[in-house]
Amino acid sequence: MAVVGRERRRRVTAVLEALRDLRTELAVYSHRVGARVELKNLDFDCLDVIARHGPISPTALAARVGVHAATMTGVLSRLEAAGWISRVPVEHDRRAVRVTSTPERQRELYGVLGGMQARMGEICAGYTDEQLATIADFLGRTVEAGRTSADELS
Numbered sequence: 001m002a003v004v005g006r007e008r009r010r011r012v013t014a015v016l017e018a019l020r021d022l023r024t025e026l027a028v029y030s031h032r033v034g035a036r037v038e039l040k041n042l043d044f045d046c047l048d049v050i051a052r053h054g055p056i057s058p059t060a061l062a063a064r065v066g067v068h069a070a071t072m073t074g075v076l077s078r079l080e081a082a083g084w085i086s087r088v089p090v091e092h093d094r095r096a097v098r099v100t101s102t103p104e105r106q107r108e109l110y111g112v113l114g115g116m117q118a119r120m121g122e123i124c125a126g127y128t129d130e131q132l133a134t135i136a137d138f139l140g141r142t143v144e145a146g147r148t149s150a151d152e153l154s
Helices: 002-036 041-053 058-065 069-081 103-125 129-153
Strands: 085-090 093-101
Touching: 002 041, 002 103, 041 058, 041 069, 041 093, 041 103, 058 069, 058 093, 069 085, 093 103
Parallel strands: none
Antiparallel strands: 085 093
16 A cells, blocks of 8 residues: 555656646746737736736736736736737726727737647647546646635735
8 A cells, every 4th residue: 555655646746746847837938928029927917817808907907916906007007008908998987997908919929829829739639538628627726726825825
């Protein structure tokens, strides 16, 4: 039994190490993509959330990425000035806005991301539907664990 327990710990350790390596490589990749399209890391992160989950209020966006509202104001001003986003007034509330990404700039970004998307598609093609479901479940649960852990630190 000790060998089985030891082997299991090695496998878990290998997964955790791979996740750390992935975090590092994705951070480097995001930084380089951001540099290519002239976005700071935080601005790029915010743009990704806006593109995937928008339209979104500045307050909700600030909470989602874990920054103060004043910091978010600067981020949104930079993104808007560069044409990445637009602020859309909320109907029935003159003071409220929602932030949305601009399609033209998103297409530009997709062009930069194309190589990674193609490589990920090739990787996924090597797995069965059942394996992909397991991977998606693992990643979703990992995201939730990260979100919960980040919330605990705020």
